Amino acid sequence: MDWLQQIINGLGLGAIYALIALGYTMVYGVLRFINFAHSDVLMLGAFTAFYVSPEIEKLMGSQSVFGCIMVFVVAAAVCACIGMLIERLAYRPLRNRPKLTVLITAIGVSLLIEFTAQNENVLGASPRPFPQLLPEHTIHLGRLVVSSNDILTVVVTVILLIGMWFIVQKTRVGTAMRAVSYNQQAASLMGVPVNRIISFTFGLGSALAAIAGILYAIKAPGIEPLMGVQPGLRAFVAAVLGGIGNLPGAVLGGVILGLLETIAGGIPGLSNYRDAIAFGILIIILLVKPAGLLGRSSVEKV
């Protein structure tokens, strides 16, 4: 058992969880609810890439860097539209309803996407091989093996985290997002177009999900309509672990979860319980530090 190797593998997995968790956290920050459909937008992103990449290969030649970037951009754009559409149709009419109603609707949207996609007339339930977007290299460092895909994942995550941080902290839209997150009513009184900002946040979160979906699909053996469920749940745990609503927290949580899961997978007795680890961590963190590692605890006012 080579611990360093496990840590490298764990970082690759953790970076994907971190990307998905970023999307959860952004939507939660603005609307204070968990977008259950996030994991299905991730799946749709992977499928968009699956259908788009042969077309782009025809234009750009196979496995070119620019073509790969195009695939990411197209999938992100398509998913951003899907995300905004979901928000417009399902969540916006419920803006002033009890939180439970919105939560149940979100579960409904998630199930609707999953089962529509599983229908044999739509995408079908059987897994399909994901095309190789970039030539894969493995780099040997002594006894360690690093895959170029893992490096790609980590690099993309770091770039997107910095990008998100920039958008939220330094731009006008970001200021508006923070205002909506702080107090929706006051923000709208100050002339912030609340609906547009929420729509934008959903678009951004869904674009992140699409990119995470492609990165996940590159690692996974195949793509199928339920591929988003497991990483989605784990990324949610990661977001809570880091402190939901907190961007660096989401990344930290994702990386911790990825590492723990890979290391536990390497221990013989524990590997069968891999699926339960994320939820075990979630329960412990909610009992011990409900605000998450980097989150601030807030007092609920009456």
Next chain:
Amino acid sequence: MPFPGAKRWLLLGIALAILASYFTPHCNRYYLGVAIDVGIAIILATSLNLINGHTGQFSLGHAGFMAVGGFFSAWISLNVGEAVNAFWYFPLSLIAGGLLAAAVGLFVGVPSLRLRGDYLAIVTLGFGEIIRVIAQNTEAIGAASGLKGIPKLTNLGWTFGFAAITIYAITALVNSTYGRGFIAVHDDEIAAESNGVDTTRTKVTAFITGAFFAGIAGGLYAHHKQFLSPTGFDWLKSVDIVVMVILGGMGRTVGVIAAAILLTLMPEFLREFSQYRMILYALLIILLMLLRPGGLFTINLKRRKKA
């Protein structure tokens, strides 16, 4: 929800169920099986209604409680069953399964004290998955391949007898002075707490009671299907039960029972549309939340104001 003459209904229900079970050998086995499915669904939906509906604690782990009760009572049947008196040990094994599920409910209820809404939904979902993973890795209950050859002991009498007891116990509990606390917690937790309702205890009681009856339903299910597989208790099974509660109107006993009957019978009549069943469920959830958040069968328009 007022339920006049509940005791009479209970006795009538049990009497009818016992009477019906005497005639069952002459009935069509397929219809009999469906009828038992309906009874089990009623128990599950009514017990989840206590947690999700009356108390307002959204739980997505009901299948987990069902699995605990089902596996435990099936394990009792397979290991102890033949040595003891055949008539009484079955209900006792069901109750044992229910008690173990209730103990697990206590375990789940404790974190629920600190969590609300979406967090609770995810945590209960997580508990359900943890129970499934543990079941898949426990040799004593067959691990991943499941339990086979469970004796067929469930009949109409036991199923509807327990269904009647479940409905009676839960309505009586909610209508008691103590049970008003459930509805108070549902309506406004802070207001309830400041009026002297022990919200912690109320929520845990709801979880334990709900889990107990789900465990019994699991035991009935095990001795009805004669086969249990851990994968049968994944979170989609929980969603099935949640849909019944939402469709019937959260906190409305009669509506939930009607929805349980409807949603159990519907797939039997619509066999050729089975691949569209879950799509339909999902659409139903969304449309109900958008248009009729009080449930499909709610007639009175005076909706309870939710916090």
